[in-house]
Amino acid sequence: MSRTTRSIAVSLAVLALVAALGLVYASPYIALERVKRAADARDAQTVNEYVDFPALRTSLKDQVAALLTRRIDVQKNGNPLAIIGAMIGAALVGPLVDSYATPDGVAAILNGIPPRGEPGERPPAPRQTDSPTTAGSAPGIDAEQPPQTTAGYRDIDTFVVTYQHGVGDARYSAIFHRSGLISWKLVAVDLNG
Numbered sequence: 001m002s003r004t005t006r007s008i009a010v011s012l013a014v015l016a017l018v019a020a021l022g023l024v025y026a027s028p029y030i031a032l033e034r035v036k037r038a039a040d041a042r043d044a045q046t047v048n049e050y051v052d053f054p055a056l057r058t059s060l061k062d063q064v065a066a067l068l069t070r071r072i073d074v075q076k077n078g079n080p081l082a083i084i085g086a087m088i089g090a091a092l093v094g095p096l097v098d099s100y101a102t103p104d105g106v107a108a109i110l111n112g113i114p115p116r117g118e119p120g121e122r123p124p125a126p127r128q129t130d131s132p133t134t135a136g137s138a139p140g141i142d143a144e145q146p147p148q149t150t151a152g153y154r155d156i157d158t159f160v161v162t163y164q165h166g167v168g169d170a171r172y173s174a175i176f177h178r179s180g181l182i183s184w185k186l187v188a189v190d191l192n193g
Contacts, residue, residue: 027182028159039107057101059188112147
């Protein structure tokens with residue numbers, strides 16, 4: 001093998017390695033875009049590829065229960081009916097979790113609309129119009145006020161997308177875990193930001 005041929009082979013190998021590392025690094029961003037697009041289109045089959053629904057359901061149950069507990073603790077001192085509120089809130093956790101652990105719920109979460117723990121709450125229905133002002137906007141969100149979103153690695157196997165609608169508004173995060181070298185799944189929601 002000539003020196004030039006060896007040089008080209010080494011260059012191609014380095015280029016292939018850099019491209020592979022770039023794909024590994026970009027893989028959660030690609031997964032986020034694909035699951036968001038599939039959830040917005042209510043493509044349940046594709047959403048199932050990118051969401052670990054049992055883990056998401058467990059996370060939602062824990063997060064909504066904690067949200068309701070914090071809300072009750074704040075109201076407990078001045079409200080003698082706090083115990084009744086706690087019982088009602090506990091009864092709401094299951095149906096609320098079930099409604100958000102669906103493609104509609106995933107679409108809402110990835111579009112900046114997390115569960116708030118309200119009685120009878122369900123993810124917003126997708127918009128049916130495709131007018132220039134609403135096409136591509138999140139369901140239930142005014143096209144002029146999309147959430148501020150940041151995304152990045154928490155560690156090598158955890159990727160976090162944080163949403164906030166405005167300064168001072170509550171933040172929450174969607175958490176993805178690596179499920180292979182370049183595969184990622186939505187596994188949790190952190191309603192504390």
